[in-house]
Amino acid sequence: MGTKAGATQVGSLSQVVTVTKYNFLNYFRARRFYVMLAVILLISVLLTALVGYYRPVAFLGLPGTPASQAVLGFYGAAWGGTGGFLSFSSLVVILSAAFFGGDAISGEFQNRTGYFLVPNPIRRSAIYVGKWFAALVASTIILVVFAVIVMGNGLFYFPGAVPWEFEQSLLFAWVYLVAALSLTFAFSSLFKSSSISILMSVILLLFVFGVVDDVSMFVAGIEPWYSITYGAGIISSILVSPYPQHEVTESLGAAFGRSRTSANPHFVISTYTASVPEGLEILVAYFAVTAALGLWLFVKKEFTS
């Protein structure tokens, strides 16, 4: 028989666009998109109200602080995070990646939507990529909404131009989103249960990587170059002026930390900060490796009852 006369094979690129379009439509109309939007708006409203009411120094700077420093300080606190806490932008990225990517593939198995889409003349890779783009578009909208609200606040307190460091930070946050989505898609390919894949994604990105970073730096004294959250640190670091040093070592005496050498009995801790190129390399590496892994898992995975 071969291919029937008149039955045309559609190019994979066109099929990716089709899958993206309809998956985005599905996302856009689904409750979770609006729940995510509501979460972001809630964070933004709280942030705006607290800064407006309490006028914290961490956000608005001390009187007499140079304007350029104060502006960066505001964006650092509202967007980039301060004092080692998880930044708001990272929280938005992680929640978006988990919400839109956590069950993107596992849902095809658990919810049986894969039985509608997969047995068609389309490669599984086209489905995977199409769904990934749809999740990226939906997550990007959420990230941009949050960025616009932060910028609105920034312009209210510091009228004038938005610092270029914030623009860079926004770009880095988006790169982090790309990598985080790739990671959550890989988890989604690994599990058949949607709730497990979402939960695993959140736990990993929100807690596990952070703990690994701390243990690696403070206990083992090793730079956590293998951690996605360490790489994502550039989102905050770019909003610090001057850019933090790559390695800072502090002596804490004998009570805490580790002995650096037998010749130096004082206990020390090392804090590492990824440089911009290093951070980008880590994020891009995470994207590439987890994209390949997730795609391979999805292509190999079987639709068994």
Next chain:
Amino acid sequence: MANAGPPPNSILPSLEAVQLTKTYGSFTAVSGLNLKVEGKKCVGFLGPNGAGKTTTMKMFTGLISPTAGSARIGGVDVTKDKKAALASCATLIETPEIYPSLTPREALSMLCEIRGVAAGERRKRIDEALGKVKMTEWDDKKVGSFSKGMKQRVNVASTLLSDPEVIILDEPSTGLDPRGMSEVRDIVKSLSDRLVFMSSHLLAEVTEVCQEVAMIDHGKLLVYDTIENVTAKFAGGGGSVEIGFVKDVDAQTQAMVAKINGVKEVARSNDKHLVVRFDAGTISQEKLFEGVAGLKAGAISFQHSSGLEDAYLSLIKETL
């Protein structure tokens, strides 16, 4: 003028399993299946639960990969080139779910785009398909609010969109009400200009719409032939009836029916029905009716079953 031979599109549509095998650890779901169905007709794919029907169909549609052997559609190995193999093949495996926030029109439009239906034709094709499954008035409602039967109607519509040469249907009547089942039968009957490969547990449905049957059990092909030939070869002498009971049939009742004079075989077709094969002749039939009535086990109906049922019972000795 010399005959240039048949044009390429006159080549018959086909499905072929070549030593098709699927194992899960030590369990063999499909074992070296060799089957070639070819031409424009409807072929019923029968077997008990766990026989390997759905596993076979999933291998034909790329949902799972064979452990060994190959599944070919139109001569193209599905594992090697799924996109080419399914280019002119529509499928309905089990009961798929559709993205809940999409409407039937959008879901079918997505498939039209994936399958390469020309943009100018999509609306017409979708209207026709939705019309055939009586879902036109629901075309702009979100699928998430649909009943299982309504979703299955949309699934059936999805197989009609791209004018496929081969249609693989895995129990297409699942979840449908009696009217829906009848409508699906009519749709399948109307697809006589293509190859339809359909699994079903409803032997009456298969008898009504198919010309040929393939039966498998324990992952192995038992027979593939026309319904007439299968019936003639395997139905044997005698007859069979399906007896309905007012309550679930227990093993004791089944055993007592089996002891009635002239009864050759008894199998449970569902919780409240037994299919009974008995010796030829009205005397045997009379004895069977009297015997079953005498059991006072709550028998409420007797219905003659088709020759295909007799053949099925003859070939397939036990079910899971």
